[in-house]
Amino acid sequence: MGLTGTRLTALALALLALLGAAGAAALLLGVAGVDAEMIIVLRAPRVAAAVGVGALLALAGLALQVLLRNPLADPYVLGSSGGASVGGLLALMVGASLWLGAALGALAAGVALLTLTRAALASSDDASPRLVLTGAMLAALCGAAATLLLALTPDQQLRGAVFWLVGDLSGARGGLACIGAAVLFAAWLTRQHVAIDRLLLGSEVASLLGEPVRRLRLLLLIAASLATGMAVASAGAIGFVGLVVPQALRLVGVQGSRDLAWMSAVGGAALLVLADLLARTVVAPLELPVGAVMALLGAPLFIMVLHQDAR
Numbered sequence: 001m002g003l004t005g006t007r008l009t010a011l012a013l014a015l016l017a018l019l020g021a022a023g024a025a026a027l028l029l030g031v032a033g034v035d036a037e038m039i040i041v042l043r044a045p046r047v048a049a050a051v052g053v054g055a056l057l058a059l060a061g062l063a064l065q066v067l068l069r070n071p072l073a074d075p076y077v078l079g080s081s082g083g084a085s086v087g088g089l090l091a092l093m094v095g096a097s098l099w100l101g102a103a104l105g106a107l108a109a110g111v112a113l114l115t116l117t118r119a120a121l122a123s124s125d126d127a128s129p130r131l132v133l134t135g136a137m138l139a140a141l142c143g144a145a146a147t148l149l150l151a152l153t154p155d156q157q158l159r160g161a162v163f164w165l166v167g168d169l170s171g172a173r174g175g176l177a178c179i180g181a182a183v184l185f186a187a188w189l190t191r192q193h194v195a196i197d198r199l200l201l202g203s204e205v206a207s208l209l210g211e212p213v214r215r216l217r218l219l220l221l222i223a224a225s226l227a228t229g230m231a232v233a234s235a236g237a238i239g240f241v242g243l244v245v246p247q248a249l250r251l252v253g254v255q256g257s258r259d260l261a262w263m264s265a266v267g268g269a270a271l272l273v274l275a276d277l278l279a280r281t282v283v284a285p286l287e288l289p290v291g292a293v294m295a296l297l298g299a300p301l302f303i304m305v306l307h308q309d310a311r
Helices: 005-028 036-068 080-095 098-118 118-122 128-152 156-168 175-191 193-200 203-208 213-235 241-251 257-281 290-310
Strands: none
Touching: 005 156, 005 257, 036 098, 036 175, 036 213, 036 241, 036 257, 080 098, 080 128, 080 156, 080 213, 098 118, 098 128, 098 213, 128 156, 175 193, 175 213, 175 257, 193 203, 193 213, 193 257, 203 213, 241 257, 241 290, 257 290
């Protein structure tokens, strides 16, 4: 049974409080202590990037889960982040726009996944195993392509290229732009909540209820791909945010897509701020890549959900 009324409000306030506390801790904690210049020049842009990227990845994961009707869908697991990394590397090598390259790469990976799994999605049988396996193979293919591109990257660009493959917020920029995009994405998902809830019942049911299924699925794919590309262009390939946050919200009883949309954005922002804080403080003055920290958090949950679906 889903949360309603007072409990839903309490959860919303708790998420906002968590985001505020995480942001304050990320601004104030560090090797240099409370230093005004350090906060303004380094920590504030990093926190803004974590908020924007975390929200975008969580919303992209939610959109893909609706699109594929699979709770295991996630930009990292299904190859969208890998496609964005390949696009970003190609753009870096030819001197084109990183944002455009990453967005086109994520969109290409999404189109490939949708094309390869079209028959499975149209079937009445459970398509989860085929979707997960197809996505895993696309992610592996993108990983191999990224590795080959990395080997061909000139030495003067190698450091920047490695950034895309690791996932790191230390040099992230464009945090305010990511936050703005996440707000627009969440607002659009909230506005489309009736159509999205019907789509979750199945394509045929949604069509019978008068929803333009093909157009809605295309818009979800484009929005998720653009969000993933923007996140990867800002901070590299950070995985499992889009899996952990919507799944955790469902586990505590948040069911409607209207509530899931903006709660996923806030939850994704809070999670990535906390993960980045952990990455830069746990072995200070050294820093861990936040992509590795998120993988350590997300992979066990992925395995748990996969086993629950198998039962």
